[in-house]
Amino acid sequence: MPAVLEIEGLRKTYRSRRRGTRRALDGFDMVVEAGQVHGFLGPNGSGKTTTLRTLLGLIRPDGGRMELLGEQVPAALPRVAGRVGAIVESPQFFPNFSARDTLSLLAGAGDVPRTRVDEVLELVGLRERAKERVKTYSLGMKQRLAVASALLKDPKLLILDEPANGLDPGGIREMRSLMRDLATSGMTVVLSSHILGEVQLICDSVTIISLGRRVAAGPVAEVLAQHSGGGYRVRLEAAADLPVAAEELVRAGARTTVAEDHLLVQGVDKPASITRTLAARDLYVSELAPVTVDLESVFLELTGTAPVPGQHRQVDESAVPGQTGPTQGGWGV
Numbered sequence: 027m028p029a030v031l032e033i034e035g036l037r038k039t040y041r042s043r044r045r046g047t048r049r050a051l052d053g054f055d056m057v058v059e060a061g062q063v064h065g066f067l068g069p070n071g072s073g074k075t076t077t078l079r080t081l082l083g084l085i086r087p088d089g090g091r092m093e094l095l096g097e098q099v100p101a102a103l104p105r106v107a108g109r110v111g112a113i114v115e116s117p118q119f120f121p122n123f124s125a126r127d128t129l130s131l132l133a134g135a136g137d138v139p140r141t142r143v144d145e146v147l148e149l150v151g152l153r154e155r156a157k158e159r160v161k162t163y164s165l166g167m168k169q170r171l172a173v174a175s176a177l178l179k180d181p182k183l184l185i186l187d188e189p190a191n192g193l194d195p196g197g198i199r200e201m202r203s204l205m206r207d208l209a210t211s212g213m214t215v216v217l218s219s220h221i222l223g224e225v226q227l228i229c230d231s232v233t234i235i236s237l238g239r240r241v242a243a244g245p246v247a248e249v250l251a252q253h254s255g256g257g258y259r260v261r262l263e264a265a266a267d268l269p270v271a272a273e274e275l276v277r278a279g280a281r282t283t284v285a286e287d288h289l290l291v292q293g294v295d296k297p298a299s300i301t302r303t304l305a306a307r308d309l310y311v312s313e314l315a316p317v318t319v320d321l322e323s324v325f326l327e328l329t330g331t332a333p334v335p336g337q338h339r340q341v342d343e344s345a346v347p348g349q350t351g352p353t354q355g356g357w358g359v
């Protein structure tokens with residue numbers, strides 16, 4: 027699969043005379059392959075919007091290399107812009123225009139056939155309300171209109187910054203199925219988000235950013251597997267045997283933690299090696315289950331943003347990429 031979006035070593039420091047300097051991107055890398063729905067995840071202030079704005083030529087980077095649809099940007103932006111649809115942060119519309127007026131205006135300016143306006147209104151679920159003024163729309167309806175405007179030119183690559191913002195659960199589900207349909211039709215979709223449960227359901231692959239650097243990337247299942255710790259929960263017929271079972275497993279080379287009524291066993295290739303080790307000492311397993319992790323746990327671990335009781339985490343208080351144990355090693359694509 028060719029990459030449709032490629033970023034290497036992107037750097038951006040905001041400089042202001044009054045507020046000093048703020049490093050937003052610190053050698054950031056990202057690769058998105060064609061036909062994927064790709065989740066771009068990171069805590070508030072980690073550099074998602076800065077990345078997307080830089081890609082689209084709205085911010086000048088301090089260094090790094092970027093490609094869209096196989097062409098270097100920003101130099102090739104005039105050539106590729108017609109094949110890239112994007113919404114970065116909340117777009118503004120004329121409040122007195124209806125959705126149809128808004129899209130017709132944009133279609134006229136962009137050489138898009140008028141029939142496409144009705145198509146995209148239908149796609150985003152705004153058909154029934156298309157004649158009402160935008161100022162009477164809810165946040166979620168404005169969000170749908172924004173997606174419709176990005177879809178007008180039937181782009182090869184669709185980039186959406188926080189498309190689920192303001193949508194209700196039904197709207198999020200519709201957005202999800204729309205993204206999937208678009209990917210099936212051959213479009214590549216990149217969406218930034220911090221609604222992780224949604225991303226896990228919708229995305230083929232993800233990039234996780236923390237403090238302006240990539241901390242994980244790859245197919246969702248791979249990222250989950252790499253960071254699940256590969257653990258198994260093990261219960262025994264007799265709970266009293268847990269400590270001795272733990273000793274045996276540690277001797278066999280597994281990392282083992284004793285909990286109240288089970289063991290957590292990590293660092294084994296196959297669960298069969300657990301049962302074999304224990305059975306050799308007449309210890310019998312009554313339950314053995316892989317510990318499943320979700321994207322949210324991986325995200326919290328990698329970005330160092332898991333809540334700590336009694337503390338109010340401030341933005342920018344994340345794990346420094348490359349300095350905490352599990353984030354080392356530069357998993358990449």
Ligand SMILES: Nc1ncnc2c1ncn2[C@@H]1O[C@H](COP(=O)(O)OP(=O)(O)OP(=O)(O)O)[C@@H](O)[C@H]1O
Pocket residue numbers: 040041042048049050068069070071072073074075076077
């Ligand atoms: N125009 C600006 N001037 C100065 N600093 C900025 C500017 N824009 C962004 N920043 C800073 O750069 C960092 C990255 O911001 P960015 O908007 O890219 O984060 P984000 O990942 O999109 O966050 P969110 O999830 O809150 O949208 C933040 O610390 C932010 O304060």
Ligand SMILES: [Mg+2]
Pocket residue numbers: 074075076187
């Ligand atoms: Mg943002």
